[in-house]
Amino acid sequence: MMAEQQVQFKVLRYKQGQASPTFQTFNLTVNEDTTVLVALQDIRRDQDPTLILRHSCHHASCGTCGMKINGQEQLSCVVKALDLGTQTVMVEPLDNLPLISDLVVDMNGFYDRYTTPEMMYLRESEFLTEADLPEGIEKWLRFENCVECGCCVSACPIAGSDAEYLGPAALAAAWRVVAEPRESNPQEALEWVDNEHGCWRCHAAFECSEVCPSDVDPAGAIMSLRGELTRRKFRRLFGRR
Amino acid sequence: MEKFHALIIGGGGTGGALAHDLALRGLQVTLVERGEVTSGTTGRHHGLLHAGGRYAVKDKESAIECIEENLILKKTMPGSFEHNDGLFVALSDENVEYSHLFIESCEECGIPTKRLTREEALRLEPNLSPETKMAVQIPDASMDAMRLALRWFATAKHNGAQIKTYTEVISILKQGNTVTGARVTDHTSGQEYEIGADIVINAAGPWSGQIADMVGVEVPIKPSPGVMLAVRGRLCNMVINRLAPSGDGDIIVPQRGLSVVGTTSWVVEDPDNLGLPKDHVQKMYDEGGKLIPLVKEAPFRAAWAAARPLIGPRKAEADTGRELSRTFKCFDHIDEGVEGFVTITGGKATTARGMAEATADVVCQKLGIDASCRTREEICLPHTAYYD
Numbered sequence: 228m229m230a231e232q233q234v235q236f237k238v239l240r241y242k243q244g245q246a247s248p249t250f251q252t253f254n255l256t257v258n259e260d261t262t263v264l265v266a267l268q269d270i271r272r273d274q275d276p277t278l279i280l281r282h283s284c285h286h287a288s289c290g291t292c293g294m295k296i297n298g299q300e301q302l303s304c305v306v307k308a309l310d311l312g313t314q315t316v317m318v319e320p321l322d323n324l325p326l327i328s329d330l331v332v333d334m335n336g337f338y339d340r341y342t343t344p345e346m347m348y349l350r351e352s353e354f355l356t357e358a359d360l361p362e363g364i365e366k367w368l369r370f371e372n373c374v375e376c377g378c379c380v381s382a383c384p385i386a387g388s389d390a391e392y393l394g395p396a397a398l399a400a401a402w403r404v405v406a407e408p409r410e411s412n413p414q415e416a417l418e419w420v421d422n423e424h425g426c427w428r429c430h431a432a433f434e435c436s437e438v439c440p441s442d443v444d445p446a447g448a449i450m451s452l453r454g455e456l457t458r459r460k461f462r463r464l465f466g467r468r
Numbered sequence: 469m470e471k472f473h474a475l476i477i478g479g480g481g482t483g484g485a486l487a488h489d490l491a492l493r494g495l496q497v498t499l500v501e502r503g504e505v506t507s508g509t510t511g512r513h514h515g516l517l518h519a520g521g522r523y524a525v526k527d528k529e530s531a532i533e534c535i536e537e538n539l540i541l542k543k544t545m546p547g548s549f550e551h552n553d554g555l556f557v558a559l560s561d562e563n564v565e566y567s568h569l570f571i572e573s574c575e576e577c578g579i580p581t582k583r584l585t586r587e588e589a590l591r592l593e594p595n596l597s598p599e600t601k602m603a604v605q606i607p608d609a610s611m612d613a614m615r616l617a618l619r620w621f622a623t624a625k626h627n628g629a630q631i632k633t634y635t636e637v638i639s640i641l642k643q644g645n646t647v648t649g650a651r652v653t654d655h656t657s658g659q660e661y662e663i664g665a666d667i668v669i670n671a672a673g674p675w676s677g678q679i680a681d682m683v684g685v686e687v688p689i690k691p692s693p694g695v696m697l698a699v700r701g702r703l704c705n706m707v708i709n710r711l712a713p714s715g716d717g718d719i720i721v722p723q724r725g726l727s728v729v730g731t732t733s734w735v736v737e738d739p740d741n742l743g744l745p746k747d748h749v750q751k752m753y754d755e756g757g758k759l760i761p762l763v764k765e766a767p768f769r770a771a772w773a774a775a776r777p778l779i780g781p782r783k784a785e786a787d788t789g790r791e792l793s794r795t796f797k798c799f800d801h802i803d804e805g806v807e808g809f810v811t812i813t814g815g816k817a818t819t820a821r822g823m824a825e826a827t828a829d830v831v832c833q834k835l836g837i838d839a840s841c842r843t844r845e846e847i848c849l850p851h852t853a854y855y856d
């Protein structure tokens with residue numbers, strides 16, 4: 228038996244040319260399986276076809292449906308509306324990324340950060356490493372954990388105040404290059420982050436790791452970058468005498 | 469020389485691959501999509517790059533398309549696939565018996581196979597069921613459904629194509645019996661405007677029947693959803709299939725830190741209203757758990773439905789959709805007396821590039837353009853290049 232319940236969705240609406248975004252409330256009957264994403268799609272289908280949002284995979288693997296749900300950055304495809312436990316569910320676009328319309332933000336600036344170093348997309352699998360390699364496969368490679376959703380950038384208090392800050396996602400990607408260089412040069416990645424808008428800018432609020440839906444732990448990565456840079460500096464100063 | 473202008477309706481894998489193909493052939497291309505790119509079927513698919521084994525026995529045409537495209541995509545989209553291959557696993561004597569027909573059929577379709585003993589299979593995949601009797605290795609792979617297609621969009625954009633997202637077609641423009649463009653709404657601003665074109669291509673997947681209705685032509689499309697389940701944890705390295713005729717819950721695709729179990733098949737009228745039948749989700753646990761018992765205990769991450777655009781009589785009585793071929797078809801609606809309008813539908817993510825090639829051939833032939841396909845060789849830009 229499905230437990231159905233009516234929930235109010237308070238959605239931030241904005242169309243280009245409008246002075247500022249305003250909230251609009253929709254009432255919708257949901258059940259215990261209804262995700263916030265499916266609820267928004269239902270609203271779009273049955274109540275307002277002009278509501279727009281980003282979505283694609285529906286299982287937390289593409290990263291397009293990041294938004295603020297009751298103030299917290301999350302992937303709406305894996306948040307069930309009734310699990311939130313609130314009669315009203317507040318839905319807003321991500322912060323710190325330019326708003327295009329409704330829940331859609333401009334990801335261009337987010338991806339610009341990945342030009343240096345080149346975003347590494349395949350990692351050596353850390354799962355089932357005891358398993359034999361099949362004939363024809365040189366080594367297990369699987370996709371990186373980061374789904375490029377922007378939740379960490381939205382939650383980061385520095386990203387809001389310093390437009391040049393590389394931000395948690397890009398810094399985490401840089402750390403992945405240092406931790407597992409694959410075909411790229413970790414030295415380049417380290418030089419790229421070693422400045423006042425790079426890994427030293429972080430105030431260690433750890434909000435990024437808190438909201439990351441994919442266990443990337445950007446804050447941990449930033450601390451690791453600092454550690455690595457510090458070690459290298461000490462090595463330069465004392466190590467090679 | 470004035471360039472011919474092609475308007476593509478639908479920003480899924482097929483539309484993206486078609487924009488890429490036509491841009492390389494020198495056309496001016498505009499693509500409209502009512503949502504984000506890959507927000508319909510493409511993004512929601514299983515994440516399986518087929519080698520064709522799944523179709524080799526009963527649907528050879530699709531199987532051959534799959535293995536051809538598998539090799540082309542691995543070459544033109546390096547870095548977009550996990551390096552993992554696939555296993556078809558026999559759990560019963562019946563499955564072992566089927567393996568002979570399976571391997572034979574794969575060979576006929578040009579799909580390389582390797583027969584593995586129970587022990588070999590379990591060394592490759594320690595989490596497989598203890599009931600495993602033997603397995604066959606074929607070159608399946610995991611892909612990222614959205615980012616693969618983004619590389620077509622990125623490369624098309626780089627070659628001059630305009631990709632207009634959140635732009636919904638509200639009517640089709642016609643002069644007499646010739647389609648001349650579309651009237652659209654830009655949902656970022658609410659503005660309506662017209663886009664004129666020398667040819668309009670309907671690549672709206674399961675929604676292509678609705679677009680065809682606007683023109684007044686028939687497209688035999690059957691939106692056929694399937695349910696998928698993602699659990700936390702990577703329970704296998706390879707793509708795991710049941711070595712048996714296609715059924716429910718017989719594939720497990722590892723993807724990042726998740727394992728995706730799929731799928732089921734039924735038929736709906738409205739691709740915007742799929743629902744998520746509870747018994748289908750349970751079936752994923754039950755059937756997936758037969759292949760890899762840990763599926764049953766793994767923490768839930770997501771369950772969802774995606775609509776396949778299968779070719780079949782549109783309003784026919786309900787069936788499961790399993791019996792419909794996974795191949796694709798390009799319709800030139802001149803057969804119904806309408807000029808300037810082409811529909812591409814059917815198919816699957818693995819064959820999107822091939823679908824685009826066949827459609828671009830039709831488009832060029834209709835417009836009298838002499839240009840051959842380059843998407844078999846052209847290396848695509850990385851997905852990040854889409855966001856420029």
